[in-house]
Amino acid sequence: MDILRVLSRGIKKSAPAAAPPQLPSAGSCPNPQFFHDDVGPARGKKRKRKGRPQHDSAAAAHDSDGDGDGDSDPALSAESHTAAPAPANPQPKPQPPTPKARLLDDDECRQTLRSHRLKLTVLFNPADQPKPPPKKAKKDKDTTAAAKPSPRKDDKKQQIYPQPLTSFSELRHLYGVSQQLAANITRQGFRVPTEVQMGSLPLLLHPETALERTEAPLDVARGVDFLAAAPTGSGKTISFLIPAIDGILRRRGEQPSDEHVLEALIVAPTRELASQIVNEGRKLALSTGVRVVLMKKSLRVAAEEAAQDADADQDADEAASDHGSEAEAEAEAASGESGGESGGESDGPSKDSPKLAKVDILVTTPKTLLNFLAGKAGASKTLPSVRSLVLDEADVLLDPLFRRQTLRIWRACTHADLALTCWSATMGSSIETLIAQQLHKQARRTDTAPKPLVRLVVGLKDLAVPNITHKLVYAASEAGKLLALRQLLHPVSSADSGPALRPPFLVFTQSIERAQALHDELKYDIPLEAGGSARVAVLHSSLPNAARSRIMARFRAGDVWVLITTDVLARGVDFAGVNGVVNYDVPTSAAAYVHRAGRTGRAGREGGVAVTLYTKDDVPYVRSVATVIAMSERQAGKEPGAGTVQQWLLDALPRVARDDKRKLKVRGVEARRTGGRATITTTSAWQRRRDNNKRGAIEGSKRRKKEAQRQQRDGAPAADVDADAEWAGLD
Numbered sequence: 001m002d003i004l005r006v007l008s009r010g011i012k013k014s015a016p017a018a019a020p021p022q023l024p025s026a027g028s029c030p031n032p033q034f035f036h037d038d039v040g041p042a043r044g045k046k047r048k049r050k051g052r053p054q055h056d057s058a059a060a061a062h063d064s065d066g067d068g069d070g071d072s073d074p075a076l077s078a079e080s081h082t083a084a085p086a087p088a089n090p091q092p093k094p095q096p097p098t099p100k101a102r103l104l105d106d107d108e109c110r111q112t113l114r115s116h117r118l119k120l121t122v123l124f125n126p127a128d129q130p131k132p133p134p135k136k137a138k139k140d141k142d143t144t145a146a147a148k149p150s151p152r153k154d155d156k157k158q159q160i161y162p163q164p165l166t167s168f169s170e171l172r173h174l175y176g177v178s179q180q181l182a183a184n185i186t187r188q189g190f191r192v193p194t195e196v197q198m199g200s201l202p203l204l205l206h207p208e209t210a211l212e213r214t215e216a217p218l219d220v221a222r223g224v225d226f227l228a229a230a231p232t233g234s235g236k237t238i239s240f241l242i243p244a245i246d247g248i249l250r251r252r253g254e255q256p257s258d259e260h261v262l263e264a265l266i267v268a269p270t271r272e273l274a275s276q277i278v279n280e281g282r283k284l285a286l287s288t289g290v291r292v293v294l295m296k297k298s299l300r301v302a303a304e305e306a307a308q309d310a311d312a313d314q315d316a317d318e319a320a321s322d323h324g325s326e327a328e329a330e331a332e333a334a335s336g337e338s339g340g341e342s343g344g345e346s347d348g349p350s351k352d353s354p355k356l357a358k359v360d361i362l363v364t365t366p367k368t369l370l371n372f373l374a375g376k377a378g379a380s381k382t383l384p385s386v387r388s389l390v391l392d393e394a395d396v397l398l399d400p401l402f403r404r405q406t407l408r409i410w411r412a413c414t415h416a417d418l419a420l421t422c423w424s425a426t427m428g429s430s431i432e433t434l435i436a437q438q439l440h441k442q443a444r445r446t447d448t449a450p451k452p453l454v455r456l457v458v459g460l461k462d463l464a465v466p467n468i469t470h471k472l473v474y475a476a477s478e479a480g481k482l483l484a485l486r487q488l489l490h491p492v493s494s495a496d497s498g499p500a501l502r503p504p505f506l507v508f509t510q511s512i513e514r515a516q517a518l519h520d521e522l523k524y525d526i527p528l529e530a531g532g533s534a535r536v537a538v539l540h541s542s543l544p545n546a547a548r549s550r551i552m553a554r555f556r557a558g559d560v561w562v563l564i565t566t567d568v569l570a571r572g573v574d575f576a577g578v579n580g581v582v583n584y585d586v587p588t589s590a591a592a593y594v595h596r597a598g599r600t601g602r603a604g605r606e607g608g609v610a611v612t613l614y615t616k617d618d619v620p621y622v623r624s625v626a627t628v629i630a631m632s633e634r635q636a637g638k639e640p641g642a643g644t645v646q647q648w649l650l651d652a653l654p655r656v657a658r659d660d661k662r663k664l665k666v667r668g669v670e671a672r673r674t675g676g677r678a679t680i681t682t683t684s685a686w687q688r689r690r691d692n693n694k695r696g697a698i699e700g701s702k703r704r705k706k707e708a709q710r711q712q713r714d715g716a717p718a719a720d721v722d723a724d725a726e727w728a729g730l731d
């Protein structure tokens with residue numbers, strides 16, 4: 001069987017544009033939750049955790065009235081959390097009528113949170129801070145130091161047990177979310193809240209209710225600042241969109257007005273992710289009157305002119321030097337993808353559109369908004385009406401790559417009650433410290449007391465993607481890698497080289513050049529009968545924005561089966577039906593691996609595969625990938641030794657020095673940056689050299705002939721042609 005038959009399976013000749021064949025990781029998943037451990041009822045005592053996240057019926061049966069709206073009895077839910085795991089495909093049982101939602105008591109909260117591996121920790125509590133001495137001279141450093149919130153050391157951090165959201169119906173009954181917003185959530189088909197939604201929504205919507213039954217000495221009257229680290233595809237987007245929409249509707253309820261006021265600002269690192277958030281937001285805000293808008297160069301939003309804060313740059317620099325060494329620089333830096341926004345266009349503010357846009361929630365990439373905020377001659381604009389700032393993929397936004405831009409945007413939000421929420425699947429402790437310090441600076445700037453800072457961690461803190469199959473495939477050379485990629489598409493040899501990949505899937509490369517080169521190699525691999533070269537596409541940040549949007553739409557629609565890309569699509573982008581991810585070039589950090597692999601197996605869907613190809617050039621860097629794979633397989637309940645990564649391999653792979661790791665994150669694998677190995681081809685280096693030499697010889701011979709003819713014509717003696725010169729530099 002050949003690639004034609006694999007890729008054209010289920011495709012009629014007459015209908016090349018038909019959707020791809022059966023997608024194991026597509027479709028709806030009855031339970032999007034990752035974890036549902038059996039925990040004992042005794043307070044404070046831990047039972048041994050079950051390894052594998054169980055998609056059991058107990059959690060899925062939260063929708064106990066079976067009407068699809070997620071209605072359930074929280075008490076029943078609490079019982080179900082402590083029950084023994086149910087069989088995989090249980091028959092729906094007749095349920096008693098749903099009693100009114102009620103708050104869980106402290107023990108029930110603890111059990112439910114533990115059973116879903118939700119850990120909420122207070123990173124900073126203003127109540128713990130010593131009172132600052134009275135203000136003296138401005139430059140009195142000691143005074144500042146005394147008032148500085150020192151994030152607690154890990155061992156002293158206080159854990160809290162707020163109400164978990166056990167069903168979406170509680171949003172309305174316990175947390176007062178509007179009927180329309182609740183209906184929009186139901187319309188999206190969301191039945192069971194994911195872990196991150198369970199842990200974050202009560203605290204963000206109504207912190208006082210969320211903490212009513214616990215002993216936490218937290219003053220949440222002004223809300224909380226919030227960090228969440230939760231697995232890829234676990235539903236973080238609606239976790240920040242619901243509170244943003246709800247906050248606006250609440251204030252409108254208190255002071256009825258038809259005006260649109262920019263109240264929430266969502267920052268995402270790439271254009272694709274920002275557009276996706278806008279789409280999600282619009283679905284949730286349908287018929288509520290809340291407008292969710294994507295920032296564009298022509299857009300003007302309500303802003304105030306402000307003089308440049310002289311300390312601003314210094315602050316950013318300080319922050320960078322404090323944390324730059326530790327922060328996780330993503331592979332975007334390496335691939336020159338930092339301009340998720342750099343899509344070829346200049347995004348400067350347009351002067352021809354004086355009208356302010358009607359916006360309640362603005363979604364933006366850092367650069368586009370900064371272009372709008374940047375004023376003339378050192379002045380800059382502020383956004384005083386923004387009360388909620390959301391940093392999606394916060395670790396990369398606060399990474400040295402984007403840090404200065406992100407901090408400038410943060411400083412432009414001058415509302416005294418600004419609430420910050422930060423979201424990612426990978427949040428290092430250095431980022432947490434940076435956020436805590438910046439919150440303190442912000443409080444000083446706006447002359448307000450800082451709010452409590454709460455962190456939610458879903459699952460173990462180790463980096464992992466537990467619900468997919470991981471494969472590491474060694475290839476002897478670049479040409480071998482290309483062969484291996486083709487073999488992955490070929491079911492006959494799949495037994496040797498890993499699982500067969502079914503389209504659609506994503507192929508990640510290190511750089512724009514390599515993505516382009518791989519596309520050139522693969523684009524004719526799909527026969528005409530199956531759709532031909534239109535089935536293979538490439539997307540990177542050098543393409544114009546319109547082309548990027550078109551390719552995204554075609555991939556989502558299933559028209560493109562193989563999408564070759566760079567790390568510009570590694571974060572946040574949600575393609576529900578993606579069956580696989582191929583790391584054609586090794587990701588440059590463990591976090592980068594998590595984000596790339598997390599493009600498949602979204603919202604609890606099973607059947608996703610992540611294959612990482614590596615050659616001897618990559619061996620020094622494979623350890624971090626292998627460690628994530630081992631951790632994922634452990635979390636998925638695989639016996640030691642039964643997974644992809646054997647202990648001997650982990651022991652054998654070399655550890656990478658800290659400096660080399662940093663270099664790799666910034667530059668990628670050096671061997672692929674320049675020279676012959678930067679290109680992707682099936683021709684061996686020896687063959688390429690021979691071809692080049694041959695070509696050089698032919699060209700040299702032609703040149704000599706011409707020279708001889710010229711000499712004959714002019715009557716001058718022929719020049720002594722250095723044969724070697726023709727050979728130089730061609731390879």
Ligand SMILES: Nc1ncnc2c1ncn2[C@@H]1O[C@H](COP(=O)(O)OP(=O)(O)OP(=O)(O)O)[C@@H](O)[C@H]1O
Binds near residue numbers: 032190235424
């Ligand atoms: N409660 C839910 N039930 C079912 N599906 C859900 C639920 N919440 C979100 N989803 C779906 O899960 C998918 C992944 O969600 P989302 O993109 O928010 O994940 P994420 O946590 O932000 O991932 P990443 O870390 O990769 O950015 C989306 O298709 C979303 O519609």
